[in-house]
C-alpha cells in the first residue's frame with residue numbers, strides 16, 4: 001500500500017483533481033466504475049505523476065496507506081450514497097471518506113453521523129473552480145471532524161489555489177458545514193451573475209451600446225474594485241463571435257438560464273433560517289422566469305406604458321451602472337455572510353466568516369479582489385452586525401447610493417427589468433430605515449388573529465380587544 005490518496009469517480013472533475021494530486025507529488029490510487037475512464041486517464045496523463053491503477057474496490061482500498069483517504073467525485077445524491085456504502089464496507093476504523101461533490105449539506109450531516117457511528121471519518125468538502133480549478137488549484141471547503149483534517153488538510157492544501165502564499169483551503173467546521181458554505185458560495189455566484197446580467201442588459205438596452213463596446217466596459221471594470229473572475233470572463237464571453245452567423249455569440253444563445261439546484265438550496269435554507277437573502281433569491285427566480293419560455297412568448301405583447309428616454313450622459317450612466325453593480329454586490333455578500341452566520345448558529349458550527357472570505361480569494365468561481373476587503377472587515381471586527389456596516393463597505397455604498405438610485409429609476413422608466421439591483425436597493429433602504437411598516441403588519445395580525453404585539457414604550461406583550469371596545473390588554 002503506497003498511495004496517499006484515492007480518487008473514485010473519474011469524470012472530468014475527478015480526473016483533474018487526481019492529476020492535481022499527482023502533479024504535487026502524491027501517489028494517487030484511481031478507481032472508476034468503468035475501467036475505461038481509469039485507463040484513459042493513465043494513457044493520456046500517466047506521465048504527470050504516480051498513479052496506481054485499480055479495478056475493484058478491494059484493490060483500490062488495498063492500494064492506500066493508512067489511515068486510508070478516499071475522495072469521492074461522483075454525482076451528488078443516490079450515486080454518492082451507493083459509493084459511500086461500498087467504501088465503508090471495505091474500510092477500517094480511522095479511515096477517511098471525503099465527498100467532493102456538490103452534496104446537499106443536510107445529506108452530509110446524515111452521512112457524517114452514519115460514518116462516525118461506524119468509526120469512520122467523513123469529510124464533506126465543497127470544491128469550487130470548475131474543471132480548470134480542479135486541475136490547477138481549486139478553493140476547497142472541507143467540513144467534518146477536526147482529527148480528519150489533521151491528516152487530510154496538508155494534502156488538500158497542497159493542491160488548492162494559493163493567494164499571497166495562503167492556501168484557499170481550511171477546515172470549515174463539523175459535519176455538513178463545508179457543503180453548507182459551498183452552497184452559499186454557489187448562491188453568491190448566482191447573485192454575482194445576475195447582477196452582471198442586469199448591468200449588461202442596461203448597457204445594451206438603456207444606452208444602446210454594441211456588444212463589443214460592452215465587452216470593453218467590463219474589461220475596464222475589471223481594473224476597478226469590481227476586479228473578479230466573473231467580470232473577466234464576462235468580457236471574454238461578450239467578445240466571442242459566432243462562427244456560423246458572424247453575430248456575437250451571446251445573440252445566438254437561447255436566453256433561458258439553467259440551474260442544477262445549489263442556488264435553489266441556498267434560498268430554501270435562507271427561508272428556513274429566516275435570513276433575507278434577497279439578492280440570491282432574485283437571481284434564482286430570474287433564472288426560473290427566463291426559462292418559462294412559453295409564458296414569456298404569450299406575454300410578449302403586453303403594454304409597456306410610456307417609456308422614458310435614453311440617459312443623455314453615456315459615460316455618467318456607465319459609471320452609475322458600475323456603482324449600482326458594486327453596491328448590489330456588497331448587499332448580496334452581506335446577505336450571504338448573514339446566512340453563514342445563521343447556519344453556524346443553528347447547527348453550532350462556530351464558523352469564522354473571515355476564514356470563508358480568505359479561502360474564496362482564489363480558485364473558486366466568485367474569486368475577487370473584493371474578498372480581501374471582506375477579510376479585512378472581519379479582521380477588524382469579527383462580530384460585524386452586517387458587512388454593510390464595515391467602514392470600508394459603508395463608505396463605498398454611501399458613495400454609490402445616488403448612482404444606484406438613478407440606475408433603478410432609469411431602468412424602471414425604460415421598462416428594463418433589474419430585479420436584483422432594485423431589490424438590493426430596497427433591502428438597503430429597509431435596513432437603514434428608522435421605522436418599517438411591520439408595525440402595521442403586527443396590528444393587522446392582532447386584529448384578525450389575536451397574535452399580539454409589543455409596544456415601543458413598555459415591556460410586555462399586548463392585545464387590543466378589537467371587537468370589545470377596543471381597549472388594550474396585556475396578553
Ligand code: 6PG
Pocket residue numbers: 102127128129130186189258259260261262263364365
Ligand atoms: C463551482 C461552481 C460549480 C458548478 C455550479 C453551476 O463553484 O465550481 O459553482 O459548482 O459550476 O454547480 O451551477 P448551476 O448549474 O446551478 O448554474
